[in-house]
Amino acid sequence: MPSSPKPPTPEELHHHVTKMGGRDPHEEHRTATPLELLFDLTFVIAFGLAASQFAHALAEGHYFTAITGFSFACFAICWAWINFSWFASAYDTDDWIFRVVTMVQMIGVIVLAIGLPRMFASIEHGGHFDNGIMVLGYVIMRVALIFQWLRAARQDPSRRQACMAYVVAITIAQIGWIVLIFIDFSLLVTFIMATALVVVEMAGPYIAERKFGGTPWHAHHIVERYGLLAIIALGEGVVGTVASLSAVVDGKGWTMDAGLVCIAGVGLTFAMWWMYYTIPSAHVLHVHRERSFIWGYSHMIIFAAIVATGAGLHVAAYYIDQKAHIGAVATLMTVALPVLVYVGAIYALYTYMVQEGDRFHVWLIAATLVVFAVSIAAAAAGINLTYALIVLMFAPIVTVVGYEFLGHRHQAEALERDLEKSGTVH
Missing domain, CATH: 1.20.1410 (I/LWEQ domain)
Structure with a gap:
């Protein structure tokens, strides 16, 4: 008869601090973790609120509000998810630090989602583009992610340049997003600035993956x-x-x-x-x-x-x-x-x-x-x-x-x- 599998040791059951040396990109049977699935639940709320506001504006025949607000909302939601997911694919240690920082990012997603109705309403009424709460949630997520990339840069010296490319791009972009919170810009100026910040954010992954060897995503x-x-x-x-x-x-x-x-x-x-x-x-x-x-x-x-x-x-x-x-x-x-x-x-x-x-x-x-x-x-x-x-x-x-x-x-x-x-x- 086959022998019974050995029970896990206390060390295996404990989520102790683990070095971020990078995951094996060829690891067999790699699947999404329960933490990643929990993280995704916050995006159910975000997508739901975006869809609800979009549908209401469309039903009223307010197409400019609907399309502008929905485009801005979807980019913010998707970009937040994409950055976390690629990082986790490369550096998920599932230790207690990684888990707690992921929780902080989940809080950021919730805050971002709460700001969606105000953003749609500001477009509807014209004048100031009120995306302050959305950007606040975005900054919460990004500060947590910067911490993760800095940790990876320190603990994975062979990929330090790639990790720091992410840090620099995210940090520069966050300064710009914070400016959008405190300065009252028109919709047009906000759109131009947001476009520039998006370019900066996207440049980070490109430079990191193409110029500095990349990260070990699976x-x-x-x-x-x-x-x-x-x-x-x-x-x-x-x-x-x-x-x-x-x-x-x-x-x-x-x-x-x-x-x-x-x-x-x-x-x-x-x-x-x-x-x-x-x-x-x-x-x-x-x-x-x-x-x-x-x-x-x-x-x-x-x-x-x-x-x-x-x-x-x-x-x-x-x-x-x-x-x-x-x-x-x-x-x-x-x-x-x-x-x-x-x-x-x-x-x-x-x-x-x-x-x-x-x-x-x-x-x-x-x-x-x-x-x-x-x-x-x-x-x-x-x-x-x-x-x-x-x-x-x-x-x-x-x-x-x-x-x-x-x-x-x-x-x-x-x-x-x-x-x-x-x-x-x-």
């Missing part, structure tokens, strides 16, 4: 982390579906419309999830670490499109409940446009990752655009919005069916050619 682990955030973002689609379904049931009871709304919302969300995992991210990043920048940053568009789709479903709930100040076509567009952006981003990222085009994709994209056109035409013709949503649901399904029918073979062949070009296989 390809399969980071891909799993991004996938988990995508699922969290897709949760807004479920929330929007429930809101729309509740509006139908409250007004008409359990009718055919109620069933169709449920099918449309869940089907759309499910198909977007399925479509996301057609990208061979882990396989490619394991071989081509240099493709991580485009892959990682482009996900901000993907995450924003997913959350916006959920917000659009919430706008549909406002419309069904006769609380929206926009028409059926505009309401459908609040769902259709984010889905269109999402589909386009997935195809673009897929093409970049495998480094070649696929003629089959042209046919799939064309079929997808036909689905978009039919759904919008249905709404414009006065057909029940519920039926238009059912048609729209098939937009991502086109890609799912195409991938399962033929696309998976094309992907395998493309990956094989990419490996041959890189010299990985002979």
